Amino acid sequence: MGKSGARVHRFAIVVVAVSLLVTAALSVTAFVVNDHNEDRLLRLKVAETGAVLQAAIPQIQTTMASAAEFAVASNDPAAGFRRYIGDYVGEKKQFGSASLWELTAASAPKLVTVLGVQPELASRPADADAFLGQAARAAGVRVVGLLTKPNRRLGYAYAAGAAGQKYVVYAESVLPPDGLVPITRGTPFSDLRFALYLGPNPSASELIEANVTSMGRRTASTVIPFGNQSLDLVASASGRLGGTLGAVLWWIVAIAGVLLSFAAGAVAERLLRRRQTAEDLAVNVQSLLLEQRSISERLQQAMVPAQPPPVPGLNIGVRYLPGAAGLELGGDWYDVIDLGEGRTFLSIGDVSGRGISAGAVMSSLRSAVRAFVSEGHGPADVLRRVAGLLNVVSDGHFATVLLAVFDCADNSLTVACAGHLQPLLITAGQADYLKLTVGPPVGSTREPAAYTEQVVQLPAPATLLLFTDGLVERRGENLDDGLERLRRAAIEAPTEVEPLLNFVAGDLQESSSTNDDTAILGVQWA
Amino acid sequence: MTTSEPEFGDAQFYADHARSDTWVITVIGEVDLGNRERFHAVVERALFAAPAKLIFDLAGVRFMDSSGLGVLLSAASKASSVEVRTPSLAVRRLIELSGLTNVLRIAE
Numbered sequence: 333m334g335k336s337g338a339r340v341h342r343f344a345i346v347v348v349a350v351s352l353l354v355t356a357a358l359s360v361t362a363f364v365v366n367d368h369n370e371d372r373l374l375r376l377k378v379a380e381t382g383a384v385l386q387a388a389i390p391q392i393q394t395t396m397a398s399a400a401e402f403a404v405a406s407n408d409p410a411a412g413f414r415r416y417i418g419d420y421v422g423e424k425k426q427f428g429s430a431s432l433w434e435l436t437a438a439s440a441p442k443l444v445t446v447l448g449v450q451p452e453l454a455s456r457p458a459d460a461d462a463f464l465g466q467a468a469r470a471a472g473v474r475v476v477g478l479l480t481k482p483n484r485r486l487g488y489a490y491a492a493g494a495a496g497q498k499y500v501v502y503a504e505s506v507l508p509p510d511g512l513v514p515i516t517r518g519t520p521f522s523d524l525r526f527a528l529y530l531g532p533n534p535s536a537s538e539l540i541e542a543n544v545t546s547m548g549r550r551t552a553s554t555v556i557p558f559g560n561q562s563l564d565l566v567a568s569a570s571g572r573l574g575g576t577l578g579a580v581l582w583w584i585v586a587i588a589g590v591l592l593s594f595a596a597g598a599v600a601e602r603l604l605r606r607r608q609t610a611e612d613l614a615v616n617v618q619s620l621l622l623e624q625r626s627i628s629e630r631l632q633q634a635m636v637p638a639q640p641p642p643v644p645g646l647n648i649g650v651r652y653l654p655g656a657a658g659l660e661l662g663g664d665w666y667d668v669i670d671l672g673e674g675r676t677f678l679s680i681g682d683v684s685g686r687g688i689s690a691g692a693v694m695s696s697l698r699s700a701v702r703a704f705v706s707e708g709h710g711p712a713d714v715l716r717r718v719a720g721l722l723n724v725v726s727d728g729h730f731a732t733v734l735l736a737v738f739d740c741a742d743n744s745l746t747v748a749c750a751g752h753l754q755p756l757l758i759t760a761g762q763a764d765y766l767k768l769t770v771g772p773p774v775g776s777t778r779e780p781a782a783y784t785e786q787v788v789q790l791p792a793p794a795t796l797l798l799f800t801d802g803l804v805e806r807r808g809e810n811l812d813d814g815l816e817r818l819r820r821a822a823i824e825a826p827t828e829v830e831p832l833l834n835f836v837a838g839d840l841q842e843s844s845s846t847n848d849d850t851a852i853l854g855v856q857w858a
Numbered sequence: 859m860t861t862s863e864p865e866f867g868d869a870q871f872y873a874d875h876a877r878s879d880t881w882v883i884t885v886i887g888e889v890d891l892g893n894r895e896r897f898h899a900v901v902e903r904a905l906f907a908a909p910a911k912l913i914f915d916l917a918g919v920r921f922m923d924s925s926g927l928g929v930l931l932s933a934a935s936k937a938s939s940v941e942v943r944t945p946s947l948a949v950r951r952l953i954e955l956s957g958l959t960n961v962l963r964i965a966e
Contacts, residue, residue, distance in 0.1 A: 422885055513879060580888055682924065684924035684925060684927065684928045685891065685894075685924070685925055686891060687930065723935070724931045724935060725932050725935045725936060726934045728928070728932075729928065730924075730927075730928055730931055732924075732956060749957065750957070751956040751957045751958065753955060754955075770955070770956070770957030771957050771959070772956070772958050772960070772961050773931075773956055773957070775954075776931045776935075776958065776961060777931075777934075777935065777961055778935045801923075801924065805923060807888060807920070807921045808869060808920060808921060809948070810946075810947045810948040810950075810951045810952075811948070811951045812951055848923065848924075857938050
């Protein structure tokens with residue numbers, strides 16, 4: 333049917349391509365926005381966590397400072413120290429070990445007392461001297477660094493006292509053996525993977541603790557001052573900080589967009605094919621209409637010959653004008669039968685309705701009239717006989733028929749009329765309708781009607797115009813107006829039959845507003 | 859050669875029965891081949907009630923061709939009594955010129 337049977341229309345492909353491009357752009361945008369959002373949220377989260385950590389550091393410092401001051405202020409420094417710091421030392425407490433050292437200018441640092449585990453520092457007098465000496469000279473907490481034997485610990489020192497005799501508090505926090513701490517819910521760390529390093533360089537050897545062994549793709553870090561050192565917090569999100577929707581939105585956009593793109597392409601293709609089909613059909617319909625019209629016209633011509641038989645002494649012209657559509661058979665006919673001896677039988681009729689059935693009724697009526705005429709019946713007699721052949725109730729059609737015999741010998745017209753419009757008689761400069769008695773149309777009544785036969789004497793030379801209602805019937809006026817228009821046209825028209833018919837037929841086509849067919853029979857005698 | 863759409867008129871058809879034995883069919887507009895089937899259907903429905911009298915009110919008919927006339931004639935053949943009430947001039951002249959004054963009785 334279509335010229336492009338299986339081929340996809342270019343427009344549909346363009347629709348799909350454009351939709352996919354838009355989808356890709358939207359998807360990328362959604363991804364980038366989410367990515368930036370996650371970055372931003374992670375930075376905020378890490379900064380927040382860093383702040384929490386930072387707030388916790390003074391607690392260590394305060395505890396150690398207070399313990400040192402207690403030692404200094406007490407008569408028995410060891411007792412004062414132990415009394416104060418005892419609460420903070422032990423398993424699962426802040427410090428795994430706490431010790432008090434006395435530094436005098438003269439001697440090496442002397443271990444005064446120890447709570448918890450014996451500090452490693454105690455077995456290394458050289459290191460103790462160096463580190464505690466540094467601590468004594470500095471203010472605030474001094475971080476000794478990561479200790480790995482026998483377990484992982486973080487050591488700090490804090491000094492108090494006068495220049496000559498200082499007490500240094502040394503404490504160690506026990507770190508998880510492998511550096512891993514459990515993830516506890518509800519803390520600032522709960523939705524973060526984090527690693528806390530001592531010093532500014534995050535390396536495995538400097539790891540204080542972490543809650544995972546590896547970071548995610550996206551990390552952020554913050555540095556927290558811690559005594560003389562610093563802590564480096566590196567973290568990545570364990571989940572999606574911006575929520576799941578933000579993270580999967582670009583997938584949703586991509587999948588939905590791809591589906592919609594192909595759906596749009598399919599719809600476009602379907603519409604294009606339908607249009608193609610409709611256009612093809614329109615062409616087919618047009619050609620079928622033309623074909624039907626030509627068939628109708630040929631049938632009509634076969635049923636109503638365009639050329640009347642030549643009759644001696646008469647000029648006869650005929651016209652058959654199809655209605656506006658011209659697609660269907662009409663029910664109009666004319667007929668001329670030469671009876672011999674100067675007598676001519678004229679027949680004109682109009683079957684109501686259109687189409688094949690009207691055409692068939694017309695054809696059979698016309699033939700029936702011919703048959704009865706050939707048997708020698710006169711106009712009224714023929715009408716009576718054909719009237720029994722048609723019934724409006726059973727056939728759906730009725731017919732107006734006018735039958736006449738014109739005798740050239742005395743210009744007399746013997747005529748009978750079944751509901752048909754009166755013929756127009758045209759003489760020099762004048763035109764008038766005959767005033768015949770009109771019976772009901774053929775097939776219009778329950779019982780076949782009786783028809784009267786009238787004989788009318790006509791002048792010579794003259795022209796008699798027999799026609800069907802299509803010639804005078806117009807919307808918006810009554811038949812009298814149309815009849816009067818035809819009468820005036822006939823007066824103005826040329827007298828010769830053919831030009832006369834051309835004139836009234838042309839006049840008809842200008843004013844036509846109905847779809848009715850029209851048959852015209854013009855008979856002229858001298 | 860061109861083909862043009864046929865022009866058809868527009869009309870409204872109403873069927874009423876004030877009394878069960880009298881139906882009145884009112885037609886307003888133009889009756890032609892385009893709406894004869896509708897007209898016919900309305901008339902058939904009225905005839906189905908087998909009214910003693912069928913009245914056509916055709917005062918509002920501006921145009922009627924032989925298709926419309928056929929519906930009137932068909933009704934006149936089937937119904938026991940048909941009357942055309944106050945027809946417009948177009949309808950009156952159609953009835954008169956078609957020699958149907960005895961078939962379609964005109965009531966003023």
